[in-house]
Amino acid sequence: MADISHExxxxxxDAFQSKSALxxxxxxxxxxxxxxxxxxxxxxxxxSGIINYQPSELVIKVRAGTTLSEIxxxxxxQRQRLPFDPPYYGEHATIGGTVAxxxxxxxxxxxxxxxxxxxxxxxxxxRGESMHFGGEVMKNxxxxxxxxxxxxxxxxxxxxxxVSLKVLPHRLSEQTLTIDAGFTEAxxxxxxxxTTPLPVTAMAADGEKIYFRICGTPSAVEASRKQIGGLLxxxxxxxxxxxxxxxxxxxxxxxPLWRFSLPQAAPHIRxxxxxxxxxxxxxxxxxxxxKSELPFNQIQDIARKAGGDATLFRNxxxxxxxxxxxxxxxxxxxxxxxxxxxxxxxxxxxxMYEEL
Amino acid sequence: xxELGSKTTVNWQQVAAELxxxxxxxxxxxxxxxxxxxxxxxxxxxxxRPALVALPNTIEEIQKVLKLCHYRKIPVVARGAGTxxxxxxxxxxxxxxxxxxxxxxxxxxxxxxxxxxxxxxVRNLAISEAVDHLNLYYAPDPSSQxxxxxxxxxxxxxxxVHCLKYGLTVHNVLGIKFLNMEGELxxxxxxxxxxxxxxxxxxxxxxxxxxxxxxxxxxxxxxxPEVAQVVLAAFDDIExxxxxxxxxxxxxxxPAGLEMMDRLAIEAAEAFAKVGYPAVEAILLCELDGTKxxxxxxxxxxxxxxxxxxxxxxxxxxxxAERLRFWAGRKAAFPAVGRLAPDYYCMDGTIPKTALPRxxxxxxxxxxxxxxxxxxxxxxxxxxMHPLILYDANKPGELQRTEEFGEKIxxxxxxVGGTIxxxxxxxxxxxxxxxxxxxxxxxxxxxxxxxxxxxxxxxxxGKAVPTLHRCAELGRxxxxxxxxxxxxxxRF
Numbered sequence: 001m002a003d004i005s006h007e008x009x010x011x012x013x014d015a016f017q018s019k020s021a022l023x024x025x026x027x028x029x030x031x032x033x034x035x036x037x038x039x040x041x042x043x044x045x046x047x048s049g050i051i052n053y054q055p056s057e058l059v060i061k062v063r064a065g066t067t068l069s070e071i072x073x074x075x076x077x078q079r080q081r082l083p084f085d086p087p088y089y090g091e092h093a094t095i096g097g098t099v100a101x102x103x104x105x106x107x108x109x110x111x112x113x114x115x116x117x118x119x120x121x122x123x124x125x126x127r128g129e130s131m132h133f134g135g136e137v138m139k140n141x142x143x144x145x146x147x148x149x150x151x152x153x154x155x156x157x158x159x160x161x162x163v164s165l166k167v168l169p170h171r172l173s174e175q176t177l178t179i180d181a182g183f184t185e186a187x188x189x190x191x192x193x194x195t196t197p198l199p200v201t202a203m204a205a206d207g208e209k210i211y212f213r214i215c216g217t218p219s220a221v222e223a224s225r226k227q228i229g230g231l232l233x234x235x236x237x238x239x240x241x242x243x244x245x246x247x248x249x250x251x252x253x254x255x256p257l258w259r260f261s262l263p264q265a266a267p268h269i270r271x272x273x274x275x276x277x278x279x280x281x282x283x284x285x286x287x288x289x290x291k292s293e294l295p296f297n298q299i300q301d302i303a304r305k306a307g308g309d310a311t312l313f314r315n316x317x318x319x320x321x322x323x324x325x326x327x328x329x330x331x332x333x334x335x336x337x338x339x340x341x342x343x344x345x346x347x348x349x350x351x352m353y354e355e356l
Numbered sequence: 357x358x359e360l361g362s363k364t365t366v367n368w369q370q371v372a373a374e375l376x377x378x379x380x381x382x383x384x385x386x387x388x389x390x391x392x393x394x395x396x397x398x399x400x401x402x403x404x405r406p407a408l409v410a411l412p413n414t415i416e417e418i419q420k421v422l423k424l425c426h427y428r429k430i431p432v433v434a435r436g437a438g439t440x441x442x443x444x445x446x447x448x449x450x451x452x453x454x455x456x457x458x459x460x461x462x463x464x465x466x467x468x469x470x471x472x473x474x475x476x477x478v479r480n481l482a483i484s485e486a487v488d489h490l491n492l493y494y495a496p497d498p499s500s501q502x503x504x505x506x507x508x509x510x511x512x513x514x515x516x517v518h519c520l521k522y523g524l525t526v527h528n529v530l531g532i533k534f535l536n537m538e539g540e541l542x543x544x545x546x547x548x549x550x551x552x553x554x555x556x557x558x559x560x561x562x563x564x565x566x567x568x569x570x571x572x573x574x575x576x577x578x579x580x581p582e583v584a585q586v587v588l589a590a591f592d593d594i595e596x597x598x599x600x601x602x603x604x605x606x607x608x609x610x611p612a613g614l615e616m617m618d619r620l621a622i623e624a625a626e627a628f629a630k631v632g633y634p635a636v637e638a639i640l641l642c643e644l645d646g647t648k649x650x651x652x653x654x655x656x657x658x659x660x661x662x663x664x665x666x667x668x669x670x671x672x673x674x675x676x677a678e679r680l681r682f683w684a685g686r687k688a689a690f691p692a693v694g695r696l697a698p699d700y701y702c703m704d705g706t707i708p709k710t711a712l713p714r715x716x717x718x719x720x721x722x723x724x725x726x727x728x729x730x731x732x733x734x735x736x737x738x739x740x741m742h743p744l745i746l747y748d749a750n751k752p753g754e755l756q757r758t759e760e761f762g763e764k765i766x767x768x769x770x771x772v773g774g775t776i777x778x779x780x781x782x783x784x785x786x787x788x789x790x791x792x793x794x795x796x797x798x799x800x801x802x803x804x805x806x807x808x809x810x811x812x813x814x815x816x817x818g819k820a821v822p823t824l825h826r827c828a829e830l831g832r833x834x835x836x837x838x839x840x841x842x843x844x845x846x847r848f
Contacts (some may be wrong), residue, residue: 035756037762040369054708054710056602056605056606056709056710057605057709057710057739058605059708065532079608080721102550102555108549109549112509112523113526113549113550114525115555116526116527122626123662125791125801129797129801130793130797131795131798131801132376132795132798133798134528135706135773135774135775136708137708137738137740137773137774137775137778138519138520138706138739138740138772139515139519139524139706139708139735139738139739139740139775139778139779139832140706140775140777140778141512141513141562141775141777141778141779141780141782142776142777142782142786142790142793142794143640143783143790143793143794143798143802143820143821144562144567144802144805144806144820144821145526145558145559145560145561145562145565146559146801146802146805147564148526148555148558148559149554149555149556149558149559151555151558152554153554153555154554159800164509168608168610169605169608169610170608191468191469192468194470194579195467195468195470195490195491195492195579196491196579197579197580197582197646197647198647199646199647199650204659206431214822216646216647216649216650217649217650217653217654218650219649219650219653220647220650220653222649223647223648223649224647237645242587245483254424261548261549261550261551263466263469263547263548264470264548264549265466265468265469265729266469286548286549287549307546307547308546308548308551309551309552311552320610324551324552325553326552326553327542327543329536329540329541329542330542330543330544330553330556333536333542333556333808333809334553334554336807336808336809337554337805337808339717339808340801340804340805340807340808341801341804353553
């Protein structure tokens with residue numbers, strides 16, 4: 001619980017002057033994500049604490065080093081939550097790291113992503129200049145939306161000092177149901193449900209079952225349950241948490257774990273010599289996990305043919321590219337944008353792409 | 357980048373002749389009569405006749421126009437339906453106006469993935485109409501939705517009455533294709549929830565035509581809710597209405613729409629639309645949508661909450677016709693207020709909801725001082741207020757007084773922790789107020805971003821972000837810790 005923004009800024013200014021690369025860290029819960037980045041550690045975990053929270057405004061402003069659990073506890077007292085259901089991937093995960101990775105949980109297709117709830121931030125660019133973008137109100141179109149741009153930029157554009165996020169009330173009642181279905185059928189059923197006004201807040205499929213969560217007032221949940229059928233799944237709460245945290249048995253594997261981002265209704269992908277059990281479908285079909293030793297380019301080809309792209313999410317060789325390649329004009333634009341924030345190229349160089 | 361476009365002299369006859377080689381002659385407007393309709397957007401107090409209007413028919417034609425303009429260093433202003441309220445599409449004296457009106461086709465509807473691919477000139481409402489038979493709709497509903505186009509919606513990051521629950525344009529668009537000033541086609545996002553790299557999709561939203569020319573948009577479609585119902589609550593004190601808003605949110609309810617009107621706005625709306633609004637100090641309209649069971653539960657809670665907050669009358673819509681009637685007054689509020697005076701000036705600040713009583717009291721005080729009446733309509737759920745200042749442009753000095761009053765309101769919005777614009781954009785209108793909200797480091801960073809997309813500063817130059825010079829002249833330059841921003845950028 002301290003404001004150490006001046007120390008952070010000083011380190012950044014020094015690094016800018018000496019042109020030495022920095023490796024921005026929080027509590028190291030996501031060091032495995034992205035490419036390996038080399039540089040002097042710039043630890044922002046000490047910059048923590050809730051700056052402002054007024055439940056009726058549905059906005060919380062917190063320093064980047066604040067842990068997700070501290071935020072969750074604070075919101076919980078007022079029966080509110082971070083709507084994007086962030087994965088922690090470690091007990092002491094910070095909000096800064098979560099926003100930098102733009103990580104969102106099972107609720108994402110129905111509630112929105114981390115970037116959707118990002119309202120504003122104070123940040124330092126690669127010169128160590130302190131700036132404020134966005135705000136603590138829900139509607140704000142003054143100036144370019146650089147706060148949202150920071151979301152998912154993996155610390156390559158700036159160091160976030162604090163963020164303001166929109167929050168929402170807790171759901172009143174939740175139930176998880178299951179229906180037996182293989183992947184092909186699961187994709188069809190999940191997307192059919194998604195075109196109806198059912199109060200869905202999560203859908204996943206493991207090749208044997210569809211897991212389906214509905215939320216709302218108790219009578220609304222009951223009515224929806226009657227409508228779609230299925231068996232009540234008593235371990236629903238744990239299931240979604242374990243899926244979010246990658247603690248299901250499926251994820252306990254040293255193989256490279258790929259994340260496919262696809263059109264939600266894209267047909268199930270079959271790959272020669274890859275067992276069905278290597279797949280796990282989340283986000284109602286929009287996010288698909290694959291455990292595979294296939295080479296990067298081959299995986300990207302498969303993803304492209306299915307209408308999306310793939311990320312080497314965990315494991316594998318992290319000294320090479322892990323994110324899908326960008327088109328040439330898009331990469332040029334990325335480089336110019338990186339230069340606009342970080343002209344000396346000292347912020348997490350290479351963490352996202354080798355060239356950034 | 358100079359103020360409102362390049363001052364270099366362009367031989368427009370020659371440019372028109374060159375353009376006529378690239379696109380059909382009837383896609384170019386050059387005569388005074390043809391150009392007049394384009395001299396302003398929805399902010400009609402600011403007018404500037406363009407030197408030339410191009411209405412290309414294909415992406416290739418836009419590319420040719422852009423390449424020529426890039427070569428000749430001619431600034432380009434993109435325009436959709438021209439319904440914007442901040443002068444974002446106001447032409448530049450020495451610039452070309454690029455109308456995207458002909459790009460009005462819906463290219464693809466993907467029912468199973470709940471997405472549609474549309475050209476930028478497709479009207480907002482036309483999307484929902486086209487997918488109505490699939491029981492789907494496009495959620496953002498700016499009040500101009502019957503006329504405004506999706507390209508403009510992206511450029512302004514438009515909101516609407518339902519954005520508390522369903523988000524702004526940025527939350528409902530999955531991908532865009534845009535052209536840079538060299539005419540190069542760049543694709544970001546697509547038919548899925550996310551894509552790798554920086555979130556340029558978010559950056560393009562609300563960038564007011566300064567970063568690229570949008571030529572295609574992929575939007576997200578939502579299933580239509582089973583049912584929607586509205587509670588209309590009347591209050592004898594606007595602060596009690598504000599309390600009701602806080603109580604509804606605190607109870608864990610997220611209404612689809614939550615709108616407030618004050619006495620003058622109610623009277624105007626009632627006189628205009630005759631929907632049976634009670635003559636009171638404030639009306640709250642709270643819409644709930646979803647499943648029948650869920651809405652029924654929440655309606656009961658909201659009725660109880662507003663009564664508890666002091667509502668003197670509570671009505672709940674019993675059917676769709678009544679729901680639409682409750683909304684009709686609110687939706688007609690702007691034209692209705694427009695009948696009270698020859699002109700009105702619409703403000704668009706957003707504030708933390710708790711600051712509402714203070715801000716409303718101050719606006720009432722200034723209203724007396726400036727002797728200009730104000731009607732207030734308010735997206736109460738998300739703090740976005742639209743004070744409408746009534747004035748008469750034919751009375752000498754009254755427009756100037758109105759603008760001065762407006763600027764004071766925006767400065768107050770910033771002071772209480774809000775912003776100068778919630779959904780209408782900065783455009784050419786709020787450049788001075790931008791100097792209050794942002795310091796020189798932020799402005800310099802905006803210019804650096806602009807430079808990354810548009811190194812020659814030819815895309816809608818002079819809009820959205822004021823030059824450091826302009827802010828310095830206004831005496832509103834903020835200096836953070838004595839730091840100097842980006843020395844490589846042109847300033848002073």
